[in-house]
Amino acid sequence: MKRARILLDGTVHAAVEEEGRLRLSDGRLVALDGDGPETVTWLPPVEPRTIFALGLNYADHAKELAFKAPETPLVFLKGPNTITGHQASTRRPADATFMHYECELAVVIGRTARDVPRDRAYEVVAGYSVANDYAIRDYLENYYRPNLRVKNRDGCTPLGPWLVDAADVPDPMNLSLRTLVNGRVTQEGSTRDMIFDVPHLIAYLSSIMTLSPGDVILTGTPEGLADVVPGDTVTTEIEGIGSLVNHIVPDSITANR
The missing domain is CATH 2.30.30.370 (FAH)
Known part of the structure; x- marks a missing residue:
């Protein structure tokens, strides 16, 4: 559903x-x-509690950025202020020279979970959504430690339109994804190319802290990033999950959230 x-x-x-x-x-x-x-x-299909974001979780993306693929999950946290809905607008900072999209599979936790073994990880998943986790390259000091200005700006992460029940996604690790800018395909990939798959991420995160209903895991993006500017319409799509549309506006305009 x-x-x-x-x-x-x-x-x-x-x-x-x-x-x-x-x-x-x-x-x-x-x-x-x-x-x-x-x-x-x-609106976003869920009201996130804790938002976990994965960096460099696709080998081709790490290579694209001239980084060695991480040996353990590279995780940082995002605030709920970052989340906005389908067909919303996202501001591009006035001083930015490179702002890029990131099409990501979003995993939504459905029940309280601690120390979940890998082979039972899917039992704690409520469903899946599409995320577009924008980053402002200018503000990035270190890809391994994205600072506040890169990943926690208001409305910088569209999520939606749907939360698709986990039971309706038989193999979340074999879904095609792509991004279109103004109708032109600029990014293509598959969730099968993740370095750390969904069960690994759930087992890893739940070994560190308790996961709660509404927590969201953003699982990273493949290669194919491109700069976006005010006036652009960015569509991020994941097979069987949905098509998420977002509009880039100047910093002088108050983006809807």
């Missing part, structure tokens, strides 16, 4: 996809694109 959260008439609604439309928890059906009398604002 594909689940979503939307804002309609000033009220937040849980919704599910039904025959190309949204079925709200109150029973109403509304259009996905907001055409007609309803104006739908997409």
Whole structure:
């Protein structure tokens, strides 16, 4: 099942996809694109608690950046302020000369978990979503330690549109992903090329700290990064999970969150 959260008439609604439309928890059906009398604002499909982000988790991406692939997961944390929804806008800092997208499989934890063995890791997954974890290359001091300005800016990580139930994704480690900028494909890859797969990440993280429902793991991005500028529309897609659209705006414009 594909689940979503939307804002309609000033009220937040849980919704599910039904025959190309949204079925709200109150029973109403509304259009996905907001055409007609309803104006739908997409929210992130979950309200994240802790957000774990993986750096250099695809060997081709590490090579693209002239880095050696890490021997253990390279993990940093992000604040909930970074998350925004489908069809939202993200600001490009006025002084940035290189801001790039990162198409990533997002893993959403479904229950409290500590010291989860690898062979039981999928049992704690609620579902999967698409993330686009923008980075501002200018502010990066060290790829192994992304600083606050690189990865924790307001609205710098679109998430959605859907949370797809784990039961509906039989093999999350064999999904194609790609990014399009203004309709042109600029990035292609597959989750099978992760250095540390989803079970490994869950086992590793839960050995360090307790995972809780709503925690999100952003699993990294493959090679194919490109600069994006105000006016660009960036679409990140993952097979069977969804297509997430985001719009780049100047820093002078307040981006919707």
